[in-house]
Amino acid sequence: MIHDPALGPQHGRDPTITVAAIAMVFQAANLMPWRKIRENITLGLEGIEVSETERQKRVDHTLxxxxxxxxxxxxxxxxxxxxxxxxxxxxxxxxxxxxxxxDEPFGALDAITRAGMQDELLRIWSETKKSILFVTHDIEEAVYLGDRVLLLGGKPAEIIKEYSITLDRSERREGEAFLRQVEEIKAGLYEAIAMTHNGNSDGE
Known part of the structure; x- marks a missing residue:
């Protein structure tokens, strides 16, 4: 759950304020080896007040x-x-x-599996319509998956540029428009790196 420190302790929070539920997918799956797959999925539900029937229903649905x-x-x-x-x-x-x-959930996968997982994620998104914040160092992956790409830079990191991805999804694996979008973001990345480097040099 998101908890705003400005709201004070949980017990003192205004009950009328909506708090968003957040779930995390890590770089590694981090499955518990002593739990079977169903039990791994129910791990996040153990701190939530849901009935056993509802719990198993959610496991079946997500599987x-x-x-x-x-x-x-x-x-x-x-x-x-x-x-x-x-x-x-x-x-x-x-x-x-x-x-x-x-957080870079496909970074450790081989290229073929990674491409398949990207397509799987788009399918899941189309069915659930969940808001997804996806971290990646792969610009092509960002353009393929995203509707918006936020370029971070600096220390501490901050948003340097924002790009709207308007390409039709059927054009996002290849084609001139896809490559132009990738090159545009690459140029922004190189510019950000140069600015950071120059800033560090000025401070020395």
Whole structure:
């Protein structure tokens, strides 16, 4: 959950203020090896007041959503890297968050699996319509997945530039428009790096 320090302690928070539910998908799936897949997905639900029936319903739904409906009784070691990341996404979605944070979730995957997971994420997004904040160092991935790309730079990091991605999704793997968008963001990145370098030099 998002908790604004300005609101004071949780027990003193104005009950009329809406607090957004957030779930996190990490760079590594971080599945518990001593728990079967269903039990890994229910991990995030253990701190939420939901009935056992509702809990199992959410597990079934999210397993089906990520295309692994038949894997609930398996152990993590029996799944591939891409499948484990799907379970990580299922675990996050099971809590029914308003916002899904994803911290380079496909960075450790091979190129083919990564491309497949990108398509899977778009499919899941189209079905759930969850707001997703996706962190990546891969500009092509950002353009392919995003509606907006925020370029961060500096120390501490801050938003340097914002790009709206208006390409049709069918044009986002290749084509001149896709490449132009990627090159535009690359140019902004190089500019940000140069500004940071010059700023450090001036301070020395």
């Amino acid at each position: 089906d959503l990520v295309g692994l409906a038949d894997c609930g009784d398996r152990w993590p070691y029996q799944l591939s890297g891409g499948q484990c990341q799907r379970i990580g996404i299922a675990r996050a979605l099971a809590v029914d968050p308003d916002i899904l944070l994803m």
